[in-house]
Amino acid sequence: MSTPQSAQVVVVTGASGGIGRATARAFAARGAKVALLARGEAGLAGAAADVERLGGQALAVPTDMADPDQVERAASQAEAAFGPIDVWVNVAFTSVFAPFSEITAAEYKRVTEVSYLGYVYGTMAALARMRPRDAGTIVQVGSALAYRGIPLQTAYCGSKHAIQGFNEALRCELLHERSGIRTTMVQMPAVDTPQFDWVLSRLPEPAQPVPPIYEPELAARAVLYAADHPGRREYWVGGSTLGTLVANAVAPGLLDRYLARTGFSAQQDDRPQDRDHPTNLWKPADGRGGHDYTARGSFQDRSTTRSPQLWASQHHGLLAAVAGTGLLAGGAALLRARRVR
Numbered sequence: 001m002s003t004p005q006s007a008q009v010v011v012v013t014g015a016s017g018g019i020g021r022a023t024a025r026a027f028a029a030r031g032a033k034v035a036l037l038a039r040g041e042a043g044l045a046g047a048a049a050d051v052e053r054l055g056g057q058a059l060a061v062p063t064d065m066a067d068p069d070q071v072e073r074a075a076s077q078a079e080a081a082f083g084p085i086d087v088w089v090n091v092a093f094t095s096v097f098a099p100f101s102e103i104t105a106a107e108y109k110r111v112t113e114v115s116y117l118g119y120v121y122g123t124m125a126a127l128a129r130m131r132p133r134d135a136g137t138i139v140q141v142g143s144a145l146a147y148r149g150i151p152l153q154t155a156y157c158g159s160k161h162a163i164q165g166f167n168e169a170l171r172c173e174l175l176h177e178r179s180g181i182r183t184t185m186v187q188m189p190a191v192d193t194p195q196f197d198w199v200l201s202r203l204p205e206p207a208q209p210v211p212p213i214y215e216p217e218l219a220a221r222a223v224l225y226a227a228d229h230p231g232r233r234e235y236w237v238g239g240s241t242l243g244t245l246v247a248n249a250v251a252p253g254l255l256d257r258y259l260a261r262t263g264f265s266a267q268q269d270d271r272p273q274d275r276d277h278p279t280n281l282w283k284p285a286d287g288r289g290g291h292d293y294t295a296r297g298s299f300q301d302r303s304t305t306r307s308p309q310l311w312a313s314q315h316h317g318l319l320a321a322v323a324g325t326g327l328l329a330g331g332a333a334l335l336r337a338r339r340v341r
Contacts, residue, residue, distance in 0.1 A: 005228070006031035009082040011075065013065055013122050014092030016043025016286055018193030019141055021050070021295040022220035023089055028056025035078035035085075037063040037071075037122075038092065040286030043293060057082070065092045065118030066110070075125035084133060087227045088126035090119040091141045094281050095156040095195065097267065098202035107200070108155050110281055115159035120166060127181065134180040137230045139223055140167050142185045144241040148248040148255065150210070151263040152203065171233060182230035186222050187245070189214050189238030192303040194293035198278055198285035205268035212240050213303040216295045271298070 003009075010027045014020035016038035024034050028051035036047045036058060044060040051058035059081045061074040079085060093115035096103050123138055130136030146164040149157040167185050174181055190209030193216055201207045214237070222237045236242055247255050278285035286293055296303075 003086045008032045008086040009035070009078065009084060010087045010089065010227075011035045011037060011078050011085055011122075011126070012089045012091060013037045013063070013118065014090075015047050016040040016284070017293045018091070018195060018295060018297070019188070019191060019216045019219045019223070020089070020091035021047050022216035023091065023141075023223045024058075025050050025054055025295070026217075026220040026224050027087075028052075028054040028058070031055050033057040033059075033082040035059045035061060035074070035082065037061050037065070037074050038284070039064055040280075040284035040290065041288040042290045043284070043286035046292035046294060064114075065121060066113035068117075068121040068124070071118070071121040071125050072128075075129060079129060085126060085129055085136060087137045087139065088122060089139045089141065089223060089227070090122045092118050092122075093156070093159065093195075094199075095153065096200045096202075096281065097152050097207045098200075099152060100154045102202050103155060107281065111155035112159055112162075115156060116162040116166075119163050123166075123170065123183070130181045131179075136181050137227050138181070138183040139226050139230070140183065140185040141219075141223060142167075142187045142234070144187055144189060144236075144238075144244045146185075146187060148244050148252075150259055150267075152267055168233075184226050184230045184232055185234040186219075186226050187234060187236050187241055188219055188222075189240045191216055191219050192297045192299040193295070194285075194297045196297050196299070197293065198280045200279040200281045203268050204273075206271045206273050207267060208269035208271075209299065210240075210263075210266045211302065212238070213299050214238055215300070215303045215305045218305045 010032045012020050012024045012034060015024045015036035024036055024047050027034050034051050034056050036044055038044050039062060041062055044062060048058035048060045059078060061077050063070045063074040065071060094111055096107050096111060119140060126138050140163055142163055143160045145157045146160040167183060171183050190213050192213050196207050199207055219237060222235055226235050
């Protein structure tokens with residue numbers, strides 16, 4: 001028997017900012033108990049206050065997702081405080097914006113450990129607790145870049161591709177076992193999050209998301225829907241995600257050349273460059289006594305919270321039925337017209 005939404009126990013990684021912060025708020029708004037995992041203590045404190053203000057219960061657990069022992073301890077703390085985990089949402093990541101030749105081996109390793117292995121460790125901790133009950137949902141927050149690599153983000157794209165393959169393989173295993181546990185993935189578009197204010201960047205101009213840009217609240221709604229409907233293997237958010245994945249499937253070589261021409265300038269903004277801004281690769285930008293970056297980034301004036309494509313992704317069965325009905329009706333009309341002649 002599934003847990004009522006208002007009583008769910010939810011773990012959100014990367015909960016101090018961006019999509020993770022918005023997702024924690026969304027679960028809290030329906031009364032969930034939310035364990036918040038991230039490194040930044042100022043951000044975690046802000047996220048916990050958000051959850052409590054919105055009617056949920058919060059547990060802030062400072063956690064480096066690159067450390068499997070810390071992740072395991074956080075999962076134990078969550079269940080000790082709230083009870084069995086119903087939903088685990090993997091969001092946490094870090095990145096480096098730079099050409100591949102300007103990223104060090106240590107930096108590459110760090111991005112991979114947080115952005116890919118952090119998902120693996122989170123999933124391990126969740127499954128260890130869900131298997132005895134044969135129930136639970138794991139949501140992997142992905143990206144259009146899980147299918148389509150772009151320049152200046154080799155480390156991040158590699159991690160997202162790895163998560164995609166990992167999640168597909170795990171899903172097959174769970175299906176083989178006829179498990180009651182579900183895993184699904186939500187492929188995100190460019191989102192206005194604080195990552196562009198704290199990412200390690202070696203670009204000549206400030207980093208920016210490739211337009212169109214969506215607000216994290218839209219991403220959070222998609223995560224909630226996926227958590228409530230985990231039978232789907234994945235969801236696509238934003239028209240840009242749909243367009244990118246279709247173009248990559250149809251003409252990947254052409255898209256390579258297009259991105260070679262446009263991908264460098266599209267990821268840089270004309271804002272003043274702050275060379276002294278904190279970076280979160282090695283330590284949190286929102287550490288103790290630091291700044292709470294919240295969910296949104298610096299591009300609210302260019303962002304939207306609307307996506308008709310998200311609705312379509314969530315209701316593809318209805319759209320297929322409508323399309324099928326239309327085709328049948330059209331075929332019947334054509335047959336009638338031929339008989340009249």
